[in-house]
Amino acid sequence: MMTQVSRRRFLNTASTLASASSMGFLTSRSVARSKSPNERPSVAVIGCGGQGTGDGRRATNYGDIVAVCDVDTSHSAYAKAAYNRRMSASGRGVKIDVYDDYRAVIDRKDIDAVICGTVDHWHVKISAEALKSGKDVYCEKPLTLTIDEGKIITKVAEETGRILQVGTQQRSDERFLQAVAIAHSGRLGKLKKLTVGLNHNPFSKPVPVVAPPKTLNWDRWKGPTEDVPYRFLKNGKDGQKLVVTLGDGSIDASNCHKEFRWWLQYSGGKMTDWGAHHVDIAQWIINQCGPGQGPVSVEPVMVQAMVPFDERGNPTLDDQYNAPHRFTVHVRFPDDVLMEITSEGRNGILIEGTRGRIFVNRGTIEGKPIEDLGTNPLPGDWLEGIYGGPVVEHVNNFFDCIASRKKPASDVWTHVASINTCHLSNIAIRLNRQIQWNAKNQRIENDAIASSMMKRDFRKGYEIEI
Numbered sequence: 001m002m003t004q005v006s007r008r009r010f011l012n013t014a015s016t017l018a019s020a021s022s023m024g025f026l027t028s029r030s031v032a033r034s035k036s037p038n039e040r041p042s043v044a045v046i047g048c049g050g051q052g053t054g055d056g057r058r059a060t061n062y063g064d065i066v067a068v069c070d071v072d073t074s075h076s077a078y079a080k081a082a083y084n085r086r087m088s089a090s091g092r093g094v095k096i097d098v099y100d101d102y103r104a105v106i107d108r109k110d111i112d113a114v115i116c117g118t119v120d121h122w123h124v125k126i127s128a129e130a131l132k133s134g135k136d137v138y139c140e141k142p143l144t145l146t147i148d149e150g151k152i153i154t155k156v157a158e159e160t161g162r163i164l165q166v167g168t169q170q171r172s173d174e175r176f177l178q179a180v181a182i183a184h185s186g187r188l189g190k191l192k193k194l195t196v197g198l199n200h201n202p203f204s205k206p207v208p209v210v211a212p213p214k215t216l217n218w219d220r221w222k223g224p225t226e227d228v229p230y231r232f233l234k235n236g237k238d239g240q241k242l243v244v245t246l247g248d249g250s251i252d253a254s255n256c257h258k259e260f261r262w263w264l265q266y267s268g269g270k271m272t273d274w275g276a277h278h279v280d281i282a283q284w285i286i287n288q289c290g291p292g293q294g295p296v297s298v299e300p301v302m303v304q305a306m307v308p309f310d311e312r313g314n315p316t317l318d319d320q321y322n323a324p325h326r327f328t329v330h331v332r333f334p335d336d337v338l339m340e341i342t343s344e345g346r347n348g349i350l351i352e353g354t355r356g357r358i359f360v361n362r363g364t365i366e367g368k369p370i371e372d373l374g375t376n377p378l379p380g381d382w383l384e385g386i387y388g389g390p391v392v393e394h395v396n397n398f399f400d401c402i403a404s405r406k407k408p409a410s411d412v413w414t415h416v417a418s419i420n421t422c423h424l425s426n427i428a429i430r431l432n433r434q435i436q437w438n439a440k441n442q443r444i445e446n447d448a449i450a451s452s453m454m455k456r457d458f459r460k461g462y463e464i465e466i
């Protein structure tokens with residue numbers, strides 16, 4: 001029976017071996033997955049909102065949650081109770097410690113892995129510090145808030161050799177994998193155009209300043225971002241429909257929980273929220289998701305922003321959702337491939353080649369080449385070629401990689417290549433002009449203002465040290 005210390009040493013040794021491989025890529029296949037209940041990794045969940053709590057629930061199948069951390073104590077209390085129930089029900093009750101400062105988790109030597117389900121603007125700082133402290137990390141998408149953060153986290157992942165899995169679970173979804181396999185098989189001919197539908201961003205009326213909830217450490221929630229007041233309004237108050245969404249509009253408006261994604265200070269709107277998934281798959285399809293790969297240019301062809309931007313791309317109002325409501329950008333890749341990323345039409349990816357087209361999203365995969373699979377199936381080993389073996393649930397893949405030290409399904413290199421396309425698209429939209437991207441050297445050409453938008457200042461005390 002392994003103690004916690006010896007289990008940790010085992011994981012560290014495996015990691016050191018893997019990090020010695022070229023360029024920091026994880027290639028070792030020699031370490032078998034641990035099966036003993038006593039060898040389950042100890043896991044902390046940092047950021048226990050909707051998604052982080054769900055990731056943690058899935059993680060209880062493969063590891064023991066020993067710590068939860070959230071800047072809102074009501075969220076950490078909820079997550080702790082949920083994990084306690086789940087782990088006790090399966091006879092694996094363990095003590096779960098609660099924190100409101102992630103640094104206490106980073107400092108714990110007995111924790112093997114971190115699930116980071118915080119808001120986007122905290123992802124890189126927390127993930128980088130966790131990796132540097134020797135932990136493996138499953139971080140929610142989008143991993144980065146800026147192009148510069150992509151450079152930082154890639155460097156840390158390569159230097160530490162730890163496992164870093166991004167929460168883009170479409171990479172562990174057989175339907176999307178099938179789309180990649182069909183495109184790569186040549187059945188669509190030469191690929192010409194991919195249309196990536198992400199849906200509209202919601203817009204809001206002004207959201208008033210109010211006192212933050214007592215359970216929330218608002219200053220720490222803001223972390224590296226600007227010091228601004230908390231805003232909230234119950235939707236429907238005084239008969240108002242405050243937030244216009246594609247759904248039933250029954251959500252509250254705020255610049256915090258869940259709604260942060262519609263504020264460019266904290267996220268990138270649908271462009272990064274859904275683009276992290278669909279642009280990622282689209283770039284995989286055209287083999288443009290490796291280090292140094294990516295678009296050549298990004299051109300906004302339609303923008304409808306309810307909050308106008310100034311000449312430096314900054315929103316001109318500070319009290320309402322500012323991710324542009326509607327947008328279409330044309331992203332040009334090498335080999336004359338056009339990717340249209342748009343808020344219009346169906347959510348999903350339409351892939352068009354000279355010999356055929358298919359459409360894929362979370363509910364369907366369709367088109368003549370799919371119908372043809374009945375009489376002309378893909379080779380029996382197609383999944384092996386794309387995924388490396390039978391598809392497992394995405395969090396499961398992370399835990400498999402903790403044991404095997406293999407590269408996870410959503411690694412840092414592929415994710416950064418595709419999320420950079422989303423960041424570039426947002427920069428082009430905010431400036432309303434075409435930008436040229438040098439993927440090899442990771443820079444925007446001949447545009448000082450656009451180049452300056454590749455990074456953001458961190459609030460004093462929240463810098464990322466690498």
Ligand SMILES: NC(=O)c1ccc[n+]([C@@H]2O[C@H](COP(=O)([O-])OP(=O)(O)OC[C@H]3O[C@@H](n4cnc5c(N)ncnc54)[C@H](O)[C@@H]3O)[C@@H](O)[C@H]2O)c1
Nearest residue numbers: 047048049050051070071072075118119140141167257258
């Ligand atoms: N993979 C997917 O399909 C998917 C789906 C939904 C959300 N997400 C991603 O998950 C992340 C969270 O989204 P959500 O909808 O759960 O948002 P949320 O607002 O419900 O949850 C975020 C949580 O992080 C906490 N937090 C913020 N800063 C923190 C810090 N420094 N330390 C600890 N906790 C902190 C917040 O208090 C909150 O509880 C986002 O990055 C989002 O893009 C991914």
